[in-house]
Amino acid sequence: MNNKTISGIILVFILINIPTLTFNLVTVQAFSEPIIFVDPAACIVDVDETFTVNINVENVADLISYESKLGFNKTILEPIAVEEGSFIREQTPSPLGTFFLSIIEDDFVHVACVTLGNYSGVSGSGSLFNVTFNATKTGTSNLHLYDSILLDSSVTQIVHDPADGEVLVTMPGDVNNDGVVNVLDLTIVSLSYGTFEGEPDYNPDADINEDGIVDMRDLAKVARNLV
Numbered sequence: 656m657n658n659k660t661i662s663g664i665i666l667v668f669i670l671i672n673i674p675t676l677t678f679n680l681v682t683v684q685a686f687s688e689p690i691i692f693v694d695p696a697a698c699i700v701d702v703d704e705t706f707t708v709n710i711n712v713e714n715v716a717d718l719i720s721y722e723s724k725l726g727f728n729k730t731i732l733e734p735i736a737v738e739e740g741s742f743i744r745e746q747t748p749s750p751l752g753t754f755f756l757s758i759i760e761d762d763f764v765h766v767a768c769v770t771l772g773n774y775s776g777v778s779g780s781g782s783l784f785n786v787t788f789n790a791t792k793t794g795t796s797n798l799h800l801y802d803s804i805l806l807d808s809s810v811t812q813i814v815h816d817p818a819d820g821e822v823l824v825t826m827p828g829d830v831n832n833d834g835v836v837n838v839l840d841l842t843i844v845s846l847s848y849g850t851f852e853g854e855p856d857y858n859p860d861a862d863i864n865e866d867g868i869v870d871m872r873d874l875a876k877v878a879r880n881l882v
């Protein structure tokens with residue numbers, strides 16, 4: 656068999672299989688596995704700051720009900736409120752809407768939501784619920800999604816992947832991030848005092864208010880939180 660013959664056979668094979676190959680590609684894209692995830696995946700907040708994270712779903716089909724837990728580090732985070740997201744609530748064909756239940760425990764929140772009545776589910780991507788925390792102490796906390804169940808309208812579990820988030824709680828004025836505001840932080844700011852962004856001695860850590868200059872405003876932030 657010469658090269659021309661082999662090339663001809665390969666060409667015929669490709670032409671015959673193009674519809675199949677294209678179909679498979681479309682199929683894979685259309686049925687990528689749903690995920691539920693913490694949004695934002697990483698955030699930095701100050702001590703005593705209140706902040707909210709969303710728990711979103713992506714690429715889900717026919718979702719009528721879900722349940723999940725969100726674990727956190729209770730030594731640095733205190734949950735204040737849990738609210739239902741808009742995904743099912745605003746798109747469900749059920750005139751009865753949804754029933755949303757949230758329980759705040761010591762180191763996790765437990766959430767469940769069901770569509771009321773016998774109606775089809777919701778497809779696509781959106782927010783399932785959100786949790787508002789108060790940051791009580793410096794440190795890091797994983798926001799761990801676990802025991803999650805998604806159900807479709809035939810009450811079959813939807814296979815999905817959960818993705819955790821992370822929170823870093825910092826102290827304003829703690830330039831070197833050692834959990835305490837003291838003379839070391841004052842020294843770091845004073846070493847680059849008067850410098851602008853782009854200059855050799857400019858230290859972005861010392862520019863606490865991130866306005867491109869290390870000046871009295873940054874020094875005052877440290878001074879105010881000195882222990």
Ligand SMILES: [Ca+2]
Pocket residue numbers: 828829830831832833834835836837839840
């Ligand atoms: Ca420090």
Ligand SMILES: [Ca+2]
Pocket residue numbers: 861862863864865866867868869870872873
């Ligand atoms: Ca500044």
